[in-house]
Amino acid sequence: MGNSAKTYRxxxxxxxxxxxxxxxSLNAIDGVQSATVNLPLENVRINFVQxxxxxxxxxxxxSAGYTLVDEPPQDLSAQKEKDIADWRRRFIWATILGSPLLxxxxxxxxxxxxxxxxxxxxxFCLVAPIIFISRQFYINGFTALAHRNPxxxxxxxxxxxxxxxYSLISSVNILFxxxxxxxxKLYFESAGVILVFITMGRFLEARAKYQTTRALLELFDRAPxxxxxxxxxQWVEVPVIDIQQGDKVMIKPGGQIPVDGIVVxxxxxxxxxxxxxxxxxxxxxxxxxxxxxxxxxxGVLIMEAQQVGGDTIFSRIIQLVEQAQNSKAPIQxxxxxxAAVFVxxxxxxxxxxxxxxxxxxxxxxxxxxxxxxxxIIACPCAxxxxxPTAMVVGTGLAADLGIHFKSAEALQNLSEIATIFFDKTGTxxxxxxxxxxxxxxxxxxxxxxxxxxxxKGSEHPLADAIMKLAEDLDIQTSECQxxxxxxxxxxxxxxxxxxxxxxxxxxxxxxxxxxxxxxxEKLAEWEKNGYTIIHVASVGEWIGMVAISDTLRxxxxxxxxxxxxxxxxxxxxxxxxxxxxxxxxxxxxxxIVHAExxxxxKAEKISEMRASGMKVAMVGDGINDxxxxxxxxxxxxxxxxxxxxLETSDVVLMRDDLTSVVNALQLSKRVVNKIKQNLFWAFxxxxxxxxxxxxxxxxxxxxLLNPMLAGVAMAFSSVSVVGNTxxxxxx
Numbered sequence: 001m002g003n004s005a006k007t008y009r010x011x012x013x014x015x016x017x018x019x020x021x022x023x024x025s026l027n028a029i030d031g032v033q034s035a036t037v038n039l040p041l042e043n044v045r046i047n048f049v050q051x052x053x054x055x056x057x058x059x060x061x062x063s064a065g066y067t068l069v070d071e072p073p074q075d076l077s078a079q080k081e082k083d084i085a086d087w088r089r090r091f092i093w094a095t096i097l098g099s100p101l102l103x104x105x106x107x108x109x110x111x112x113x114x115x116x117x118x119x120x121x122x123x124f125c126l127v128a129p130i131i132f133i134s135r136q137f138y139i140n141g142f143t144a145l146a147h148r149n150p151x152x153x154x155x156x157x158x159x160x161x162x163x164x165x166y167s168l169i170s171s172v173n174i175l176f177x178x179x180x181x182x183x184x185k186l187y188f189e190s191a192g193v194i195l196v197f198i199t200m201g202r203f204l205e206a207r208a209k210y211q212t213t214r215a216l217l218e219l220f221d222r223a224p225x226x227x228x229x230x231x232x233x234q235w236v237e238v239p240v241i242d243i244q245q246g247d248k249v250m251i252k253p254g255g256q257i258p259v260d261g262i263v264v265x266x267x268x269x270x271x272x273x274x275x276x277x278x279x280x281x282x283x284x285x286x287x288x289x290x291x292x293x294x295x296x297x298x299g300v301l302i303m304e305a306q307q308v309g310g311d312t313i314f315s316r317i318i319q320l321v322e323q324a325q326n327s328k329a330p331i332q333x334x335x336x337x338x339a340a341v342f343v344x345x346x347x348x349x350x351x352x353x354x355x356x357x358x359x360x361x362x363x364x365x366x367x368x369x370x371x372x373x374x375x376i377i378a379c380p381c382a383x384x385x386x387x388p389t390a391m392v393v394g395t396g397l398a399a400d401l402g403i404h405f406k407s408a409e410a411l412q413n414l415s416e417i418a419t420i421f422f423d424k425t426g427t428x429x430x431x432x433x434x435x436x437x438x439x440x441x442x443x444x445x446x447x448x449x450x451x452x453x454x455x456k457g458s459e460h461p462l463a464d465a466i467m468k469l470a471e472d473l474d475i476q477t478s479e480c481q482x483x484x485x486x487x488x489x490x491x492x493x494x495x496x497x498x499x500x501x502x503x504x505x506x507x508x509x510x511x512x513x514x515x516x517x518x519x520x521e522k523l524a525e526w527e528k529n530g531y532t533i534i535h536v537a538s539v540g541e542w543i544g545m546v547a548i549s550d551t552l553r554x555x556x557x558x559x560x561x562x563x564x565x566x567x568x569x570x571x572x573x574x575x576x577x578x579x580x581x582x583x584x585x586x587x588x589x590x591x592i593v594h595a596e597x598x599x600x601x602k603a604e605k606i607s608e609m610r611a612s613g614m615k616v617a618m619v620g621d622g623i624n625d626x627x628x629x630x631x632x633x634x635x636x637x638x639x640x641x642x643x644x645x646l647e648t649s650d651v652v653l654m655r656d657d658l659t660s661v662v663n664a665l666q667l668s669k670r671v672v673n674k675i676k677q678n679l680f681w682a683f684x685x686x687x688x689x690x691x692x693x694x695x696x697x698x699x700x701x702x703x704l705l706n707p708m709l710a711g712v713a714m715a716f717s718s719v720s721v722v723g724n725t726x727x728x729x730x731x
Contacts, residue, residue, distance in 0.1 A: 182364030201715025227258030440544030
């Protein structure tokens with residue numbers, strides 16, 4: 001069996017330690033090439049050397065304290081809502097029990113009386129159900145500890161477990177007056193309240209994480225579910241999976257187009273925002289392409305299915321999103337390295353602090369307070385969530401704009417781009433040649449009629465420009481006889497009994513056709529502008545010439561200006577003549593032009609720039625720019641859902657406009673800046689919080705951190721990181 005990959009959901013993950021534990025457990029299995037966890041989406045993508053039975057994977061992960069679920073990630077929305085409801089329920093019950101526990105303990109502390117059996121019994125009866133509600137912390141935490149993969153739950157389980165064990169010993173000591181030194185205090189209220197705060201933190205974190213994934217879950221929900229299939233004389237609603245290539249499918253007004261295909265009957269306006277992010281509906285008539293997951297807004301359409309199942313553009317977009325989500329950005333490597341050793345280091349620091357304070361003469365209660373605080377305040381959750389939550393929000397926002405990153409690395413690399421190379425035809429221009437001017441010695445309508453009548457038989461792209469001109473001017477063409485194409489030179493044929501030739505001036509010159517002197521200056525002007533020029537002769541006499549140019553995208557100039565404002569330099573790559581390239585470049589503000597290039601030459605130009613140490617992006621149409629797109633640090637295909645674009649580019653822009661390039665660049669910078677902020681606060685929290693918990697301020701100020709305050713701080717650290725990430729959604 002060849003290499004394959006599959007994505008599974010993982011239950012029980014909450015922090016970077018969990019991520020490291022899951023990846024370590026799965027990577028240790030023979031047959032697993034690599035396992036990559038996505039914490040916000042709560043899934044793992046496993047690349048197999050050869051695919052393994054699901055049961056084997058599940059059993060291995062179960063022993064580490066996590067549950068593997070064989071379920072596609074697009075089913076995650078309902079699961080996340082269920083998780084939020086579960087944490088809300090736990091938090092409410094823990095609060096109902098924890099509030100009187102805290103109030104009673106504080107009242108007793110202020111009363112400064114002796115602890116009686118009634119107090120012990122009441123506190124135990126309140127804390128016991130809280131422990132039961134929070135049992136998952138202990139099951140997961142101690143299981144992970146037993147497998148030498150301690151995680152955040154291990155710290156919570158050890159901290160609160162130690163407090164409960166200490167309190168039980170103290171209870172026995174007090175009730176039976178055993179006189180054991182150091183065991184005269186109860187920590188039931190600390191353990192209970194810490195569990196309340198941590199449960200609250202998990203509830204808020206689950207809710208905030210759901211918000212980060214909302215855009216992606218909405219994307220998954222847009223997938224078509226059913227379609228109306230022609231069966232006999234009836235239209236029958238069937239699951240989209242039953243629609244096959246070649247089937248006739250009806251789309252009612254307001255209905256969702258289920259698969260990719262072409263219109264065979266009817267006309268309507270279709271909202272393609274699910275694919276392109278563009279909200280303005282596009283008119284569709286017979287012969288036009290339809291894309292699955294878009295919405296038919298008005299008339300009834302009958303389509304013929306062409307791409308179905310996993311071959312539709314929308315399915316491939318989903319695959320792109322999943323691929324990006326299950327990859328890691330280079331910036332995450334530092335957090336991963338810290339997370340891998342974080343929990344063991346915290347355990348060591350807690351033990352060292354506990355032992356150190358005892359050795360310098362502090363009481364067991366004092367040292368125990370330190371031990372619990374260090375375990376509870378440490379938070380690898382913030383480190384683990386810093387990068388992936390920002391990536392999830394960023395790629396979700398990008399999908400709404402019709403921008404799809406193939407990997408987290410591509411998103412990060414785009415934020416660092418200093419130079420962008422643009423292909424000309426089909427990228428800066430529309431790739432649709434248009435007649436911009438013509439000169440003739442005969443009547444204009446007659447000239448256009450003769451030219452268009454001959455061009456009807458040609459398959460050259462320039463022929464379309466002349467045919468379009470005749471159509472726009474409502475000029476009727478005549479039949480052409482004896483049509484002949486002369487490769488690389490031109491075409492000729494008989495129109496209304498006269499031989500017409502259209503082609504290069506050199507070819508016509510060789511046939512004895514001469515350009516009249518009055519037109520030499522105009523020809524030079526057109527050549528300077530980079531126009532493609534064709535000459536027309538009738539019965540051996542020159543009768544006119546036509547200037548054809550590709551249509552420049554209306555947003556080309558402003559996009560180049562915006563890139564300059566973002567300190568990004570721009571280059572133009574083209575296979576056309578240097579004059580044509582320079583003319584286009586001058587019009588839009590690009591100063592550096594590389595012309596007359598083959599596809600491999602474009603790739604070499606990019607390699608030269610990369611060799612100088614510059615981060616380079618290439619923007620192309622994804623068809624003939626494959627080598628250049630693959631060579632660049634970031635390959636960007638614009639306005640294309642083709643297989644080549646999806647395979648060779650790092651970023652796919654579904655909108656057929658250049659503003660998406662700027663949107664992608666700016667979004668990548670915002671996401672990477674947010675990651676840096678998150679990592680700073682996550683590191684800063686632990687760097688400041690752990691030393692305070694260890695009691696380093698005590699010799700200076702006499703301040704000792706209460707374990708309950710440590711629980712509050714820990715609960716809000718990861719919530720604050722996710723909350724900061726959600727600010728990305730404010731545009």
